[in-house]
Amino acid sequence: MMSITLYASPYIGDKKCQECHTKEHKLWKGSDHDLAMQVATEATVLGDFNNVKFTYNGITTTFFKKGTKFFVNTDGPDGKLHDYEISHTFGVYPLQQYLIPMQNGHVQVFDIAWDSRAKSEGGQRWYHLHPHDKVTSGSVLHWSGPNLNWNYMCADCHSTNLKKNYNTKTKGYKTTYNIINVSCEACHGAGAEHLKWSQDKKGYKGTLRKGLEVDFSAYTTRQWQIDKKTKQPKLLSKIDRKEIEICAKCHSRRTQVSDDFKVGDKFSDHYLNVRLSENLYFSDGKIKDEVYVYNSFLQSKMYEAGVTCSDCHDVHSLKRKGQGDSVCFSCHTPTKYETKAHTKHGKNEAGCISCHMPSRIYMGVDERNDHSFRIPRPDLSVNSDIPNACNNCHKDKSASWADKAMKKWYTSTPIGKQNFSHDLSNLRNNSKNLGDSLYNILLGTSPQIAKVTAITYLGRIPSKQTFTTTLQLLRSKKPETRLAALKALESFPLQLRVRETFKLLDDSDMPVRIEAARQLSFVDKGKLDTTTALKLQNEIQEYKKTLLFNADRAESQTALATLYTNLKEYDKAEQAYLEALRIQKKFVPAYVNYASFLHKSNRDDKAYKQLQKGLQEVGDSAALYHSLGLYYTRHKESTKALESLKKAADLEKNSATYQYVYAVALSQTDTKGAIKILESSLAKHTGDVRTLYALAYYYKKIGNSKQAELYQKRADKITNFVLSLPVISK
Numbered sequence: 001m002m003s004i005t006l007y008a009s010p011y012i013g014d015k016k017c018q019e020c021h022t023k024e025h026k027l028w029k030g031s032d033h034d035l036a037m038q039v040a041t042e043a044t045v046l047g048d049f050n051n052v053k054f055t056y057n058g059i060t061t062t063f064f065k066k067g068t069k070f071f072v073n074t075d076g077p078d079g080k081l082h083d084y085e086i087s088h089t090f091g092v093y094p095l096q097q098y099l100i101p102m103q104n105g106h107v108q109v110f111d112i113a114w115d116s117r118a119k120s121e122g123g124q125r126w127y128h129l130h131p132h133d134k135v136t137s138g139s140v141l142h143w144s145g146p147n148l149n150w151n152y153m154c155a156d157c158h159s160t161n162l163k164k165n166y167n168t169k170t171k172g173y174k175t176t177y178n179i180i181n182v183s184c185e186a187c188h189g190a191g192a193e194h195l196k197w198s199q200d201k202k203g204y205k206g207t208l209r210k211g212l213e214v215d216f217s218a219y220t221t222r223q224w225q226i227d228k229k230t231k232q233p234k235l236l237s238k239i240d241r242k243e244i245e246i247c248a249k250c251h252s253r254r255t256q257v258s259d260d261f262k263v264g265d266k267f268s269d270h271y272l273n274v275r276l277s278e279n280l281y282f283s284d285g286k287i288k289d290e291v292y293v294y295n296s297f298l299q300s301k302m303y304e305a306g307v308t309c310s311d312c313h314d315v316h317s318l319k320r321k322g323q324g325d326s327v328c329f330s331c332h333t334p335t336k337y338e339t340k341a342h343t344k345h346g347k348n349e350a351g352c353i354s355c356h357m358p359s360r361i362y363m364g365v366d367e368r369n370d371h372s373f374r375i376p377r378p379d380l381s382v383n384s385d386i387p388n389a390c391n392n393c394h395k396d397k398s399a400s401w402a403d404k405a406m407k408k409w410y411t412s413t414p415i416g417k418q419n420f421s422h423d424l425s426n427l428r429n430n431s432k433n434l435g436d437s438l439y440n441i442l443l444g445t446s447p448q449i450a451k452v453t454a455i456t457y458l459g460r461i462p463s464k465q466t467f468t469t470t471l472q473l474l475r476s477k478k479p480e481t482r483l484a485a486l487k488a489l490e491s492f493p494l495q496l497r498v499r500e501t502f503k504l505l506d507d508s509d510m511p512v513r514i515e516a517a518r519q520l521s522f523v524d525k526g527k528l529d530t531t532t533a534l535k536l537q538n539e540i541q542e543y544k545k546t547l548l549f550n551a552d553r554a555e556s557q558t559a560l561a562t563l564y565t566n567l568k569e570y571d572k573a574e575q576a577y578l579e580a581l582r583i584q585k586k587f588v589p590a591y592v593n594y595a596s597f598l599h600k601s602n603r604d605d606k607a608y609k610q611l612q613k614g615l616q617e618v619g620d621s622a623a624l625y626h627s628l629g630l631y632y633t634r635h636k637e638s639t640k641a642l643e644s645l646k647k648a649a650d651l652e653k654n655s656a657t658y659q660y661v662y663a664v665a666l667s668q669t670d671t672k673g674a675i676k677i678l679e680s681s682l683a684k685h686t687g688d689v690r691t692l693y694a695l696a697y698y699y700k701k702i703g704n705s706k707q708a709e710l711y712q713k714r715a716d717k718i719t720n721f722v723l724s725l726p727v728i729s730k
Contacts, residue, residue, distance in 0.1 A: 009161065009178055009190065010190035010191070010192035010193065011160065011161050011178035011179060011185050011190050011191065011192070012185070012190075012191040012192055012195055013178075013179055013183065013185075014028070014179070014183045014184050016191065016195065017183075017184045017185075017191060020198060021184075024184075024316045025184075025316075027314060027316035027317040028184070028316040028317065031316070031317050031318050032091070032092065032093070032318055033181060033182035033183075033186070033318060034181055034182070034183075035089075035091070035092040035181065036090075036091065036157075036158040036159070036181045036182045037088055037089070037090055037091075037099075037158045037159055037180050037181050038088060038089045038180065038181070039087070039088055039089075039180070040069075040070050040086045040087055040088055040089055040098065040099075041068070042068065044089045045070055045086070045089055045096075045098075046089070046092070046096045046114055046116045047063065047096060047098070047114035047126065048063065048114075048124075048126070049063045049064055049065045049070050049071075050063075050064070050065070051063070051064045052064075052126065054112055054126040054128075056112065056128045056131075056135075057134050057135065057136065059074065059075045059081075061073065061074040061075075061112055061126075062074075063126065069085055069086075070085070070086040070098070071083050071084060071085050071086065072084050072086065072098075072100070072110065072112075074110075074112075074143075075136075075137050076137065076144060077137055077138070077142075077144040078137065079136070079137040079138070084100045085100070085101070086098045086099065086100060086110075087099050087100070087101050087107070090109060090150075090154070090158065091158075092116065093116050093117070094115065094116060094117045094123070094365045094366050094367075095113045095114060095115055095116055095363060095364070095365055095366060096113065096114045096116050097109050097110060097113045097114075098110045098113075098114075099150055100143070102144070103172075104170060104171065104172030104173070105151070105172040105173035105174055105175060106149065106151065106172065106173060107149070107150040107151055107155075107173075107175070108143055108144055108148055108149060108150060109143065109148045109149075109150050109153070109154060110143050110148075111128060111129045111130065111135065111141070111142070111143040111148055112126055112127070112128050112129070112143075113126070113127060113128075113129055113363070113364070114126060115127055115364070115365050117365060122365075123365070127364055127365075128364075129363055129364060131364070138585060138586070139586070140584060140586060140587075145584075146552075146553065146554065146583060146584050149552070151164055151166070151173045151175050151552070152164065152166075152550070152552055152553065155175060155177070156250070156256055156259065157182070157249070157250035158181070158182065159177035159178075159179065159180055159181060159182070160177060160178050160179035160180075160181070160182060160183045160185055160186040161177060161178040161179070161185070161186075161190070162175065162176070162177040162259065163175065163176045163177070163259050164259050164549075164552075166549075166551060166552045168548065168551045173552075182250075185263075186263075187246055187247075187263065187315070188212060188213070188214065188216070188263060189212060189213030189214055189262065189263035189264065190213065190262075190263075191211075192211075193206050193208055193211035193212070193213075194208075194210060194211035194212050195211070196211055197210050197211035198210075198211070213262060213263045213264050214242065214246070214263045214264035216242075216243065218237065218238075218240055219240070219243060219308070219310055221237070222235065222236075222237050222308075222311075223235075223236045223237060224236070224311075224330075224331055226331070226333060231332075231333045231335075231336045233305070233331035233332065234305070235305060235306040235307075239306035240306075240308070241308075242264070243308045243309055243310060244294075244297075244303075244308050244309060245266070245267040246263055246264075247294070247309045248267055248271075248273075248294040249261060249267065249270075249271065250292070251292045251293045251294050252271070252273060252274075252291075252292050252293070252294035252295060253273075253274045253280060253289075253290070253291040253292055253294075253295065254271040254272060254273050254274060255271065255272040255274075255550075256270065256271055256549075256550070257270060257271065257272060257510075257546035257549055257550070258270050258545075258546070258549055259549070268479060268480075268509055268510060268511055269510050272511055273294075273295065273480070274291070274295060275295075275449065275452055275453040275456065275484070276295070276424065276449060276450060276453040277453070278428050281295075282385070282386045282387070282421075283380075283384075283386065283420075283421045283422075283424045283425040283428065284374075284377065284380050284386055284418060284420070284421035284424075285299050285372055285374075285418050285420070285421075285424075285447075285449075285450060286358070286370050286372065286374070286386065286387065287360055287368070287370045287372075288360075290362050290363075290368075293368075293371045295449055296370055296371040296372040297371040297372065297373075298447060298448065298449045299372040299374075299418055299447040299449055299450065300371065300372050300373040300374075300417075300447070301373065301417050302373050303447075304447075307331075311330075311331075312327050324351065324353065325338070325351040325352040325353055328352040328353075332352070337352070338351075343355070344409050350393065353369060354389065354392070354393065355376055355389050356373050356374060356375070356376075356389070357369040357370050357371065357373065358370050358376075358387065358388070358389040358392050359392070360387070372418065374416055374417075374418050375414050375415070375416035376388055376389040376390050376402075376406070376414075377413070377414075377415075377416070377421070378390045378391065378399045378402035378403045378405075378406060379399075379403045379406070379413050380421045380422075381399035381402075381403075382399045382400050382403055384425075386421065388402065390402035390405070390406070417445060417446075417447065418446070418447065418450070419444075419445075419446070420440075420441050420444070420446040420450045420454075422437070423437035423438075423440045423441050423454075424437075424441065424450065424453065424454070426687075427441075427453075427454060427457045427460075429684065429685060429686075430460065430656060430685040430686070430687050430688050431685075431686050431687045432686035432687040432714065432718070433686075433687065434457070434460060434461060434687040434718070435461050435465075435466075435687075435718065437454075438454055438457055438458065438460075438461070438466075441453075441454040442454055442455070442469070448478070448480070448481075449480075451481070452480050452481060452483075452484045453484075455470075455473055455481065455484035455485055455487075455488055456484050456487050456488050457488070458470050458473075458485070458488035458491075459487075459488045459489070459490065459491020459492060460491070461718060461719070462491065462492060462493075462719070463719060463720060466488075467492055467496065470485050470488050470489050470492070471485075471500065473485035473488075474486065474489065474500060474503075474504070479507070479508070479509035479511070479512055482504070482507065482509065482512050483509070483511050483512045483515060486501065486504055486512060486515050486516060486519070487515065489501065490519055498520070498523075501516050501519050501520055502516070502520065502532065502536075504516040505517065505520070505535050505536060505539050506535070510542070513539050513542060513543075514539060514542055514543035514546060516539065517536065517539035517540045517542065517543040518543055518563070520536055520540075521540055521543075521563055521566040521567060522566040523536065525537060540563075540567070543563070544560070544563060547559050547560045547563065548560070551579075552583065553583065554580040554581070554583045554584035554587040554590055555580075555587075555589075557576045557577070557579045557580035557583065557590070558576070558577065558580045558587070558589050558590045558593055560572075560573075560576040561573045561574070561576035561577045561580065561590075561593065561594070561597065562593065564576060565597060570601065573597060574594075574597070577590055577593065577594040577597065578594075580594075581594070585617050586617050586618045588614065588618055588621050588623050588624060589623075591610055591611060591613070591614030591618075591624060591627075592611075592614075592623050592624065592627050594607075594610050595607040595608075595610045595611050595614075595627055595631070596627070598610065599631070599634075604631065604634070604635070607631060608628075608631055611624055611627055611628045611631065612628075615628075620647075620651055621651070622647075622648040622649075622651035622652035622655065622658060623648070625644045625645070625647040625648040625651065626644070626645065626648035626657075626658055626661065628644040629641045629642075629643075629644035629645035629647075629648060629661070629662075629665070630661075632644060633645075633665065638665075638668065641665060642662075642665050642666060645658070645661055645662040645665050646662055646666075648661075648662065649661075649662040649677070653684075654684060656681055656684070656685040656688040656690070656691060659677055659678065659680070659681035659691070660678065660681065660688070660690050660691055660694060662677060663675075663677040663678045663681075663694065664694065667698060671698050671701055671702055672702065674694075674698055675695060675698050675699065675702075678691050678694055678695050678698070679695065682695070687718055689715050689718055689719055692711050692712075692714050692715035692718070693711070693712070693715045695707075695708075695711040696708045696709070696711035696712040696715060699711065
């Protein structure tokens with residue numbers, strides 16, 4: 001059984017809270033927070049463990065019991081069948097997962113889950129979380145792999161006051177928590193001081209209000225007023241983001257960089273929030289991968305107006321404050337919005353949630369609603385993979401059909417606030433309209449998170465205009481804007497950016513400071529004045545601390561290796577690369593970066609072996625073949641180089657870089673073939689400057705000056721991108 005230490009602290013537990021807060025405790029009891037994690041017993045385990053068999057990818061798993069204990073017989077890390085005891089349940093509805101303790105404190109989440117929905121809904125069955133991936137032992141998605149590790153991936157959000165406690169020397173965990181589930185103090189903060197206050201209110205000597213780390217009293221008196229003319233709601237009290245940031249700790253896609261978060265702390269001091277990246281969000285900002293609500297909500301007009309989680313959800317039971325769409329009518333007048341004039345549908349045919357919060361299914365059975373509260377835009381789905389609310393219901397119809405219906409109703413396409421899809425798509429695809437799209441988002445009415453996402457693309461167009469814009473944004477009052485601008489700044493020449501980067505070592509926001517330290521970690525501190533050198537050293541240590549906190553991850557070890565290389569601590573760098581590959585044998589960036597590290601230290605033979613080992617472990621990988629092609633190029637093995645670079649280009653046809661490098665290599669013997677590859681790539685990446693300049697060069701080489709001039713002008717237009725624009729809002 002898994003043994004987790006519970007230790008003395010200011011946390012008192014829900015039973016003590018119940019003594020005074022009976023109503024709140026009753027609402028919380030039985031909620032998803034209460035049942036987030038439980039010891040596996042007859043009362044808590046929902047799955048069928050009566051010698052039930054489940055076959056996946058040729059492996060038959062058996063679920064069985066020994067007395068009162070629960071077991072699975074399944075393939076372990078070595079690919080062989082073993083018996084494993086279940087220690088805890090994880091979650092309850094619409095699915096329940098199970099925890100398996102392994103050696104050295106590692107706890108893994110089993111990847112065959114129990115569908116706890118009713119049988120009439122397709123539930124009461126075992127199913128695999130990755131039914132189409134053919135997961136095998138050694139895979140990052142296998143239950144014994146790093147992506148299903150409870151200590152890192154899940155624990156922080158399913159228990160109260162959890163400390164991961166990973167030991168870099170033993171490679172093990174001594175994970176602790178105070179309370180097994182998401183209890184009262186996960187949101188209200190440690191209760192010991194509040195208990196002292198409650199027992200002696202007049203004599204209480206503490207500095208906290210009623211002994212609480214965070215004061216939620218303002219949320220109980222919040223008032224919304226409906227404008228009589230517009231029927232629009234308006235918050236009468238001051239906008240307060242405190243509650244949202246507490247919820248965001250778990251209801252967001254983020255990277256954790258410490259586990260000393262206290263309720264009321266600044267979110268960004270402990271977590272690095274994601275942007276609208278292509279793997280997580282569709283180009284219109286709708287949910288794609290699992291992103292847990294927060295960044296979707298940041299896109300909404302509701303967020304800007306001051307709506308917070310507790311306006312719609314009961315914070316104790318977690319249920320909506322009303323059945324179905326009725327929760328919406330606490331602010332939105334039914335006489336205006338619950339009419340056919342608004343919905344264009346009959347009664348009970350469509351409503352607020354189905355139209356403005358379209359859902360997607362995650363983990364096989366878990367339907368989650370998009371919280372960006374947007375106008376349906378089927379027009380964006382035409383000729384794209386973007387889903388839309390209309391076709392969520394009208395599955396037998398096309399997006400074009402839905403788009404025509406919308407235009408017929410409204411005479412034109414309803415746009416809404418989140419009108420950045422085409423522009424963000426242009427940024428992602430490196431379009432020839434990249435510059436226009438970039439400034440459309442920055443200067444338009446797009447939500448802040450879309451602007452922050454766009455800022456990181458400023459470095460794609462290295463011009464005076466974009467450099468000036470980047471400098472303006474570095475002075476923004478918004479820390480997320482400064483961070484994005486700093487990341488964009490890294491693309492500009494070193495002599496232009498280093499002075500500005502040094503200034504941000506003093507930033508008030510931790511993510512900005514450590515990003516500045518990362519970018520400056522190569523600087524020789526001996527050439528700096530004492531004050532600046534000490535400041536840089538301190539921030540490098542702060543950055544290093546965040547990486548060491550996640551030293552159980554291959555990504556963090558690879559970043560550590562880069563940091564140690566910049567600090568000229570080469571032995572530590574090599575150990576970090578080896579540790580990354582120990583943690584995750586199939587982690588491609590570690591192979592690629594380690595091979596580059598070995599090359600730079602004049603160990604090309606070893607670099608070659610690492611790339612070959614990577615291909616053996618991972619199989620076909622564009623990044624590995626690309627690196628191998630560069631190795632062969634350095635060693636003047638042109639035939640092998642061309643084969644490897646072609647393989648990389650074929651495996652990842654959407655990579656402008658791989659197409660470009662392959663074309664350059666091919667041009668040595670086949671200029672027209674190189675042109676063909678570049679023009680094919682340009683069709684997908686119409687604004688890729690390297691591709692345009694290469695085409696100009698190769699067309700000139702074969703004597704086609706007219707075509708060469710056309711490509712030269714296109715490239716120059718992008719690199720000389722200058723607009724007469726107002727100062728970007730800070």
